[in-house]
Amino acid sequence: MRHLLSTKNLSRDEALQILDVAEDMAAVNEREVRKLPALRGKTIVNLFFEDSTRTRISFEAAAKRLSADVINFSAKGSSVSKGESLKDTAQTLAAMGADGVVIRHHASGAPQVLAESDWIDAPIVNAGDGTHEHPTQALLDAFTIRRRLFGSTSRGRDLAGVSVVIVGDILHSRVARSNLWLLETLGAAVTFVAPATLIPFGAEAANWPAAISYDLDGTLRETRPDVVMMLRIQSERMNAAFFPNAREYAREWGLDDARLAALGPDTMVMHPGPMNRGLEISAAAADSPRSTVLEQVANGVSVRMAVLYLLVSGQAGEGKANA
Amino acid sequence: MSNPTYLIVGATLPTGERADLLVQDARLTHVGRDASGESSSDAIRIDADGLVALPGLVDLHTHLREPGFEQSETVLSGTRAAAAGGFTSVFPMANTLPVSDTAGVVEQVMTLGDDAGYATVRPIGAVTVGLAGERLSEIGAMAHSKARVRVFSDDGKCVHDSLLMRRALEYVKTFDGVVAQHAQDPRLTENAQMNEGALSSELGLKGWPAVAEESVIARDVLLAEHVGARLHVCHVSTAGSVEVIRWAKSRGIVVTAEATPHHLLLTEDLARSYDARYKVNPPLRRDEDVRALREGLADGTIDIIATDHAPHPRESKESEWDAASFGMVGLESALSVAQTALVDTGLLTWNDIARVLSRTPAEIGRLADHSHSFEPGSPANFALHDPSTSTTFELDRLAGKSDNSPFLGRTLSGRVEHTFHHGYPTVSAGRVLASDTVAASAARWKAGITS
Numbered sequence: 030m031r032h033l034l035s036t037k038n039l040s041r042d043e044a045l046q047i048l049d050v051a052e053d054m055a056a057v058n059e060r061e062v063r064k065l066p067a068l069r070g071k072t073i074v075n076l077f078f079e080d081s082t083r084t085r086i087s088f089e090a091a092a093k094r095l096s097a098d099v100i101n102f103s104a105k106g107s108s109v110s111k112g113e114s115l116k117d118t119a120q121t122l123a124a125m126g127a128d129g130v131v132i133r134h135h136a137s138g139a140p141q142v143l144a145e146s147d148w149i150d151a152p153i154v155n156a157g158d159g160t161h162e163h164p165t166q167a168l169l170d171a172f173t174i175r176r177r178l179f180g181s182t183s184r185g186r187d188l189a190g191v192s193v194v195i196v197g198d199i200l201h202s203r204v205a206r207s208n209l210w211l212l213e214t215l216g217a218a219v220t221f222v223a224p225a226t227l228i229p230f231g232a233e234a235a236n237w238p239a240a241i242s243y244d245l246d247g248t249l250r251e252t253r254p255d256v257v258m259m260l261r262i263q264s265e266r267m268n269a270a271f272f273p274n275a276r277e278y279a280r281e282w283g284l285d286d287a288r289l290a291a292l293g294p295d296t297m298v299m300h301p302g303p304m305n306r307g308l309e310i311s312a313a314a315a316d317s318p319r320s321t322v323l324e325q326v327a328n329g330v331s332v333r334m335a336v337l338y339l340l341v342s343g344q345a346g347e348g349k350a351n352a
Numbered sequence: 353m354s355n356p357t358y359l360i361v362g363a364t365l366p367t368g369e370r371a372d373l374l375v376q377d378a379r380l381t382h383v384g385r386d387a388s389g390e391s392s393s394d395a396i397r398i399d400a401d402g403l404v405a406l407p408g409l410v411d412l413h414t415h416l417r418e419p420g421f422e423q424s425e426t427v428l429s430g431t432r433a434a435a436a437g438g439f440t441s442v443f444p445m446a447n448t449l450p451v452s453d454t455a456g457v458v459e460q461v462m463t464l465g466d467d468a469g470y471a472t473v474r475p476i477g478a479v480t481v482g483l484a485g486e487r488l489s490e491i492g493a494m495a496h497s498k499a500r501v502r503v504f505s506d507d508g509k510c511v512h513d514s515l516l517m518r519r520a521l522e523y524v525k526t527f528d529g530v531v532a533q534h535a536q537d538p539r540l541t542e543n544a545q546m547n548e549g550a551l552s553s554e555l556g557l558k559g560w561p562a563v564a565e566e567s568v569i570a571r572d573v574l575l576a577e578h579v580g581a582r583l584h585v586c587h588v589s590t591a592g593s594v595e596v597i598r599w600a601k602s603r604g605i606v607v608t609a610e611a612t613p614h615h616l617l618l619t620e621d622l623a624r625s626y627d628a629r630y631k632v633n634p635p636l637r638r639d640e641d642v643r644a645l646r647e648g649l650a651d652g653t654i655d656i657i658a659t660d661h662a663p664h665p666r667e668s669k670e671s672e673w674d675a676a677s678f679g680m681v682g683l684e685s686a687l688s689v690a691q692t693a694l695v696d697t698g699l700l701t702w703n704d705i706a707r708v709l710s711r712t713p714a715e716i717g718r719l720a721d722h723s724h725s726f727e728p729g730s731p732a733n734f735a736l737h738d739p740s741t742s743t744t745f746e747l748d749r750l751a752g753k754s755d756n757s758p759f760l761g762r763t764l765s766g767r768v769e770h771t772f773h774h775g776y777p778t779v780s781a782g783r784v785l786a787s788d789t790v791a792a793s794a795a796r797w798k799a800g801i802t803s
Contacts, residue, residue, distance in 0.1 A: 037554075116670050136672035137556035138626030145625070159674070161556030203556060230559055235550030 032144045032153040033336055036164045036211035041187060044214055048172050049184050050335035051328070057094065058331055067338050068097035071128040076118070077156075078104040078134045083302060084156050084166075087326070088131045091333035097341070100127075115139060116148050123149035129341040130154070137161035152340040160201045166301055167207035169332040171215060173321050174256055176328070177297055189216030192252050196222045196245060196282055197260030197309055200229050200271075204301045205260060213238040222248050223282065226271040245282050249291065257292065258299040259284050259310045279308050289314045297321050355776045355796050356396050359387060363400035363736060365726050366407075366706040373405065375732045378775035378797055383726050400736050403769055406706050407724040408440025408733030410713040411683065412503065412532070413586055413610060413658035416442070416473070418464065419457070420449025425663040425753045427461060428787060431470035433661065433683040433752030435778035435790075438735030438768040440471050442683075443717055445507045446478035453478035453489035455497035462499040468787065469794025470778045474717060477501040479520045479531060483509050486516075488523060495527035502718040505532035507586055508633075510568060512538055517572060521581035530608075530716060532584040533572055535593070536634065540564035545674060547620040547635045555623060557673060560635045562590040569593050573600035573607050584716055585609040587660050589634040591644035598653045608716050610658040611645045613682050613689035614758055618642075622758070628669045628676030629758050632662070649708060650699045656713045659686045663754030681757050684750050688764035691739060696765050702739075732775035739766040751784045 030043055057065055073092040075085050085101065092099045102122070115134075122130060129152050132140050137159030144153040157163040174191060175183045193212055199205045199221045212219050220240040221228060233241050242248045249257070262278060272278050279285065284298065289311065292298075298310075298319045306312050315322060360373035372387035373380055374395070382390045411434065417425035425433075427444070434442050444461060446452035452461065458475040465473025477494035481487045483506045494501040504524050511517045511533060520531050541564045546552050548559025569585055573596065576583035588594065588609045600607050614632060619639050622630040630636060648654035662679025669676050682689075690709065694700040700708070711724035723730035745759045749767070771779035776793035778785055 114667065114670070115672055115675075134672065136674035139672040141626050142672055145627075159556045200553075206554070206556065229550075229553030230548055230561075231550035231553055235553075237550070 030339065032140070033164050033340060034141050034144055034153065034155045035162045036167050036207045036214070037162070039164070039211065039214060041214050044168070044171070044211060045185065045187065047168055047332065047335050047339065048175065050339060051168070051172050051332045052184055054334040054338070055328070055331040057334075058327070064094050064096060066096045067342055068092065068095040071097045071341055072126060073097045073099050073129045073131065073337060073341065074122050074127040075099065075101045076122065076130055076132045077102065078132070078139070079157070081133055081157065084133060087329045088156060088333050090330045091337055094330070095334055095338055097337070115143065116146070119143055119146065119148040123151065127151045129337060131156045133157045135159055154336060154340065157203055159203065161203055162207045163203040164207045164211070165329070165333055165336055166204050167211040168336070169325055169329040170208055170258070170299060170301070171211055172328050172332050173299065173325050174297065176324070177321065178255070187215040188212060191217040191256065192220075192254040193217050193256040193258060194220045194222060194248055194252060194254040195258045195260065196284070198227045198262055198266060199223050199260070200227045201263070202260050208258070209237065209239055220248055220252055220254070224272055227266075246288070249288060253293050254296060256297045256299060257284065261301070261303065262305060262309045275308050283309050283311070284314045285311045286313050289317065292319065299325060301325070353796060354800050355793055357394065358398060358772070358777070359395040360398045360400045360405070360736065363403055363405040365405055366703040368702070371726065373726070375772060375775050377800060378732055380726060380728055380730050380732050383728050398736070398770060402740055403736040403738050404702050405726065406438065406702065406735050406737055407710040407726070408722070408735060408771070408773065409438045409687065409709045410441040410717065410719060410722065411439050411659050411661065411686070412443045412656060412713040412717055413507070414442040414444050414661045414683065415447070415663065415679070416444040416461070417663060418448065418461065423665050427464035427473060428468040429753040430661070430663070430683070431465055431468050431473065432784050432787070433681065433750065435470040435771045435773070436749070436751035436768065436784050437683040437685065438687050438737060438771050439683060440733040440735075440771065440773045441474065441714065441719055441722060442471050443474050443476050443503055446476050446505060447483060447508045451478050451482050452476065453481055455490065455493040455499070458494050458499040458501055459497050466794070466798070467791060469773070469790045471773060472719070474719060475499050475501060476503045476505050476507070476532065479504045479506045479511055480516065485509060485511060485513060488520060491523055491529070492527060495529060502527070502529045503532050503584070503716070504529055505534065505586065507532065507534045510534050510536040510538060512568070514571065514575070518575050518579060521576055521583065522579045525579070525581040528718060530582045530584045532586050533568070534586050535565045535568035535572065537564040537568055545631070545635075546623045547637050549620065549638065551620055551623065555626070557623065562592050562637070565590055565634060566592040566596055569596050573597070573605050576607060577603065577605045582606040582608070587612050587615065587634055587658070588645065588648075588654060589615050589637050589641060591641045594644045594648040594653055598648070601653060608655040608712070609653070610656045611649060611654045612660045613657060613686045613693070614680055616642060616645055616657070616693040617689050618758055626673045628671060628673050629680070629756055631673060631676050631678055632680050633678035646693060646697070646699055649694065656708050656716065657686065657690055658713065659683050663752055664756050665754060669756050679756065681750065681752060681754055683752065685745060685757060685759045685764065687735075687737060687768060688745065688766050689759065691766040692764050695739070732772050734772050735768050736770040737766055738769050741765070741767055743767070
């Protein structure tokens with residue numbers, strides 16, 4: 030594993046290795062001095078072509094806790110907004126001696142283009158590309174589910190038999206895609222719930238490893254899921270005729286108080302954030318003990334520490350296929 | 353002084369017959385066994401044993417980029433690429449800058465082609481002013497200009513307004529012309545990046561649905577029927593479009609259609625690499641679409657192969673997929689792709705190749721004095737193609753300014769060894785001849801026909 034571009038090609042062993050190393054990192058994060066010397070002298074560049082304060086500071090915290098030097102390169106107000114190409118930006122970073130690049134880009138596939146180019150040699154971590162993938166989000170979600178289910182006996186375990194319902198804008202969601210492939214690899218069963226306009230075209234015909242439903246109430250009743258993951262709904266979708274308005278969306282596909290009350294006692298409620306309270310998730314659902322929202326944020330740092338450690342220190346299993 | 357006499361010995365005609373060809377004063381003066389007895393001793397001999405002689409290829413859909421985008425291609429460099437591929441006539445599209453929507457621009461482009469001498473350049477005129485899809489351009493002026501424009505297209509953009517398309521079909525009919533439609537519903541393809549399907553969903557690239565092409569073709573064939581005009585459909589890319597055109601032809605609607613070499617060989621799976629060399633409009637489609645296009649060519653539903661040669665400078669392709677330009681160069685590789693996809697597979701004969709890459713495009717474009725037969729006395733526009741080779745397509749096969757070919761590194765059958773335009777060589781022994789040599793030959797040819 031030289032880069033982390035997608036969860037699609039991540040093997041079960043590679044995924045479990047990352048999750049298990051993240052357990053070690055979580056232990057570090059619970060200590061008084063939350064710092065390891067593992068990446069001392071290494072430079073990690075956060076290359077963000079799209080605003081995302083949450084993901085950027087999570088990666089920044091992860092790199093700093095590994096003692097790496099961190100450079101934040103934000104496209105806004107930089108040479109990128111003046112029309113500099115991805116190629117020139119990458120070559121500039123390579124010339125400065127970046128040891129690892131964390132890239133967030135509005136174009137699907139940009140991290141892969143970077144990884145396969147000869148512009149830069151450093152390991153590339155995809156921190157979200159277009160509507161393609163967001164692999165560290167899926168890894169932190171899996172880590173969070175595993176910890177909730179198995180606690181201190183999590184190490185080495187996959188998610189066989191776990192039922193996960195993912196609700197909302199699947200079409201535009203890189204989180205949903207990365208979760209689908211990773212959860213499948215780890216043995217979980219995934220159901221996508223959304224209006225037909227927000228289901229990826231051709232997913233049913235192509236046998237994506239997910240059940241697809243338009244009916245949230247029916248799905249919750251029938252699958253009794255272990256996990257309900259709500260996705261953020263962006264208001265511009267209403268203007269593009271994906272659904273009529275926020276009221277109708279919340280009524281049909283929002284996790285409101287009635288639906289929350291009907292969930293099984295151990296069902297987790299997840300959300301990658303930032304949340305639209307009152308739209309896809311009610312305040313009661315977001316703040317309930319079932320909600321893992323803040324655990325997800327904390328675990329995000331541990332998982333990203335694991336990924337950076339494995340890729341940048343060269344500790345990832347040698348000879349394994351690129352993921 | 354006229355151009356030299358050439359004696360081509362032992363070529364295989366498209367029909368499979370073996371013949372010698374004597375080329376004198378821009379014409380084939382003798383075709384048949386043992387033409388050496390007919391030629392003077394100073395004729396230049398070319399051994400064509402094992403080579404297929406094809407009538408000069410005609411590309412009804414080329415982008416030469418001049419005027420306006422000379423960093424990508426010029427009339428000179430683009431016609432060099434054409435000659436390398438065995439073409440002797442090209443129809444450059446109107447999306448130049450300024451747009452080819454006036455007699456002045458089309459005449460300029462034609463003249464640049466005449467002076468370069470590699471191929472006959474017959475510009476396509478814009479249907480609407482500035483390709484804006486609002487008002488008809490001066491179609492009559494372009495038709496009556498020295499460029500004698502007969503093909504009109506807003507290619508790159510679809511004439512999507514139904515009333516404007518109806519009027520364009522009717523008005524162009526006045527001048528025996530044809531509207532070549534780029535069939536793409538603009539609303540269904542906003543920001544579209546690749547074929548819409550499970551793969552586009554997985555890759556997170558915005559989909560370009562087949563219905564956006566098929567619905568426009570369906571409307572246009574009905575409009576063409578209603579007003580009794582002819583319609584040409586550019587770069588048909590889906591199985592559904594082939595079905596619609598087959599239905600239209602069965603109703604007697606006067607519609608012709610083209611397929612590009614890349615849509616006959618490549619599929620959407622190449623987008624998995626996010627390598628923008630494979631980004632093209634319309635996009636690469638599924639395997640079943642490729643098969644439907646090949647079958648359409650074999651049964652005559654699709655009339656011609658046209659390259660949609662679309663040169664772009666490197667910086668337009670060395671980027672993330674969304675930011676890259678659409679398009680691929682195709683002139684140099686077209687015949688090899690056609691052989692690989694259609695002849696080697698047994699779907700088409702060399703006679704069929706002569707039809708789809710020379711005779712029919714010349715008819716659709718109303719190309720005067722284009723010979724597609726090897727009758728004695730016909731103009732000497734032809735290519736000699738070696739079908740026996742199977743080699744990796746490399747950069748050295750490209751002769752234009754840009755190298756955005758999707759076929760680099762791919763094994764393709766056959767290669768063009770010689771191309772003759774107006775009786776003089778533009779490609780000799782697999783090499784494109786120098787620009788000054790070809791320009792001098794062209795000047796001698798012109799002096800010959802005006803003297």
